[in-house]
Amino acid sequence: MILDLFFPNRCLNCNRIIDGNLIVCIICFEQIRFTHNNYFDDNFIKQKCKLLFPVENAFALMHFSQENLSRKIIHELKYKSREKIGKTLAEWTTEQLDFNDNEPDLLVSVPLHPKKLKERGYNQLHLFTENLSEFYNIPFDHDFIKRNHYSKAQALKDKQHRMETTNPFSITKNISGKHILLIDDVFTTGNTLASIAWEILKAGDNKVSVLVMAIDE
Incomplete structure (x- = not known):
């Protein structure tokens, strides 16, 4: 062209x-520093999650550290209007992640507040999640979790402020007896995923696993 x-x-x-x-x-x-995690192993992201909430399995695609290429990729995805990067990251994920016929029941990505979604124009996790859904033939639901408060980006908050945040998410639908795969971009403190996980676990006899694009070192 x-x-x-x-x-x-x-x-x-x-x-x-x-x-x-x-x-x-x-x-x-x-x-690119891929983690080469085994989703079913007691890997380092699972160990971090277990300190915060009961988790079944966990997978991180890349390592995320100051000035490395993974950081550049996710920065472009989130802040430079390059939503299609999510599709590429999904392709890289499918090359490394095998559920071994033990697939979760539903893919759920961390939501943006409607105001933040309007500002950015897209949720950086949606295309990623949708491509995983198509590849693994697992349904997704972008409306399953609601973010209750508008706030500045996690990366701009200090640790104490992040820890003080209460009830930032709620579940919009009744669900029980399901295995939910929570999807986020970067695992830092894990507080965002923990907040959502506990809402899902409190809702019924559910299980939670985690998938992130990268884990902060």
Whole structure:
């Protein structure tokens, strides 16, 4: 296309011209620190979750640390209007995550407050979740969890303020006896996932597992 000639797609890391469906070049792809988690193992993200709430299984796609490529990728996804990056991250996830015929019943992503959704124009987790849903043939529900309060980004809050937040989420539907896979972008303190998990667990005889794009070191 003409636009591709004048505005070619470039690698997020080295600025090399790449195929329009890619986000990094082959060389820079090797710099991404994938966790290679086994979803069913007692891995480090599961250990962190277990300190906060009962969790069945957990998976993190990438490591997330200061100035690494994973951080750049997620920053572009969340703040630079590059929603399609979610599809690429979903493809990378499906290459590493095998449920071994023990799939969850429902995929649920962390919601944005309606005001934040309007400001950003999209939820950075929706396309990611929808592509996982299609690949694994597991239903998703973007309306299952409601965010009750508008607040500034977690990354801009200090730890004490994050810990003081109470009841930020609520469940919009009755559900019991289900295995829910909670999906978020970055696991930092884990407080957001814990808040949602406890609402799901209190609602009935449910189980919770976790999937994140990256885990903060």
